[in-house]
Amino acid sequence: MQWNSISDFFAMGGYAFYVWGSFGLTAVVMLGEALVIRRQRAELIRHLRTELLFESASS
Amino acid sequence: MKTRLIHWFKFSSPQNFYVLAGRLQPLFTALAVLLLSVGLWISFFVAPTDAQQGEGYRIIFVHVPASQMSMFIYLIMAAWAGVGLVLNTRLSSMMASALAPTGALFALLSLVTGALWGKPMWGAWWVWDARLTSELILLFLYLGFLALQSSIDDPRRADKACAVLALVGVVNVPIIYFSVKWWNTLHQGASVSMTKSPSMAAPMLWGMLIMVVAFWMYTIAVALARVRNIILERERHTEWVKHAVE
Numbered sequence: 001m002q003w004n005s006i007s008d009f010f011a012m013g014g015y016a017f018y019v020w021g022s023f024g025l026t027a028v029v030m031l032g033e034a035l036v037i038r039r040q041r042a043e044l045i046r047h048l049r050t051e052l053l054f055e056s057a058s059s
Numbered sequence: 060m061k062t063r064l065i066h067w068f069k070f071s072s073p074q075n076f077y078v079l080a081g082r083l084q085p086l087f088t089a090l091a092v093l094l095l096s097v098g099l100w101i102s103f104f105v106a107p108t109d110a111q112q113g114e115g116y117r118i119i120f121v122h123v124p125a126s127q128m129s130m131f132i133y134l135i136m137a138a139w140a141g142v143g144l145v146l147n148t149r150l151s152s153m154m155a156s157a158l159a160p161t162g163a164l165f166a167l168l169s170l171v172t173g174a175l176w177g178k179p180m181w182g183a184w185w186v187w188d189a190r191l192t193s194e195l196i197l198l199f200l201y202l203g204f205l206a207l208q209s210s211i212d213d214p215r216r217a218d219k220a221c222a223v224l225a226l227v228g229v230v231n232v233p234i235i236y237f238s239v240k241w242w243n244t245l246h247q248g249a250s251v252s253m254t255k256s257p258s259m260a261a262p263m264l265w266g267m268l269i270m271v272v273a274f275w276m277y278t279i280a281v282a283l284a285r286v287r288n289i290i291l292e293r294e295r296h297t298e299w300v301k302h303a304v305e
Binding site: 002009012013015017018019022023026029030033034037040041044045048049051052 | 099103104107108113114115117118120121122125160161164167168171172175176178179277280281284285287288291292295300301304305
């Protein structure tokens with residue numbers, strides 16, 4: 001391992017902003033996408049259920 | 060002798076594929092999480108410091124996977140869209156629609172992580188170089204696909220129009236890939252080559268390859284989850300969806 005301390009690790013040899021920026025953004029985008037799909041599914045199912053309720057009420 | 064036949068065409072029906080995708084998705088999610096953990100660990104704790112770029116080169120572990128995914132997803136998306144156009148299969152077009160947002164996000168990540176790498180190494184966030192410009196066009200192609208789709212109300216007509224756009228745009232993918240050979244560019248050549256032995260240190264190469272596979276698993280998991288939403292939405296007037304959401 002090439003890190004002598006934790007602060008050494010976070011400093012990334014002076015490239016902290018660029019390295020952590022890249023990994024951080026990638027993580028935010030990937031986690032965000034997964035969460036958005038999950039929320040869309042929950043909303044869609046809720047919406048379809050209400051549609052069904054209206055249908056059965058009107059028939 | 061009786062041979063066991065798998066009826067693959069069974070899964071071209073949205074209803075059957077909805078169930079299959081629901082079963083496969085957790086598997087690919089688990090693989091993605093596992094491989095991402097291993098890949099990140101190699102990226103930061105196993106791969107040595109680069110002789111020229113110090114610790115700054117570690118951006119490669121997200122930049123290369125994101126960039127190659129943005130190109131592969133485009134090819135797969137165009138292939139599904141093309142199959143949907145020719146065979147008139149609804150599920151193929153739904154697969155293309157499910158891949159487009161993920162491809163757009165990876166194209167964006169490729170450009171942003173590239174800028175974050177370019178600034179310290181080249182001294183510029185952006186240059187109008189062949190590799191960077193053609194990747195930017197790829198992002199615009201994805202955005203065009205998404206915009207065209209949302210602008211046409213009838214989903215089947217939208218599928219056809221988007222398929223034509225996607226297929227025409229395929230010409231850009233080899234341009235991106237070969238841009239570093241065809242033109243003089245600031246961007247370095249291919250990181251991994253089929254014909255030459257790898258020029259990178261083994262842990263760096265392994266870290267990168269594991270991250271690439273991890274991004275593939277992530278993409279499959281996300282595309283399966285999204286196609287399930289699209290199927291529910293588009294098939295909402297069928298009996299099976301009514302039973303499925305009850």
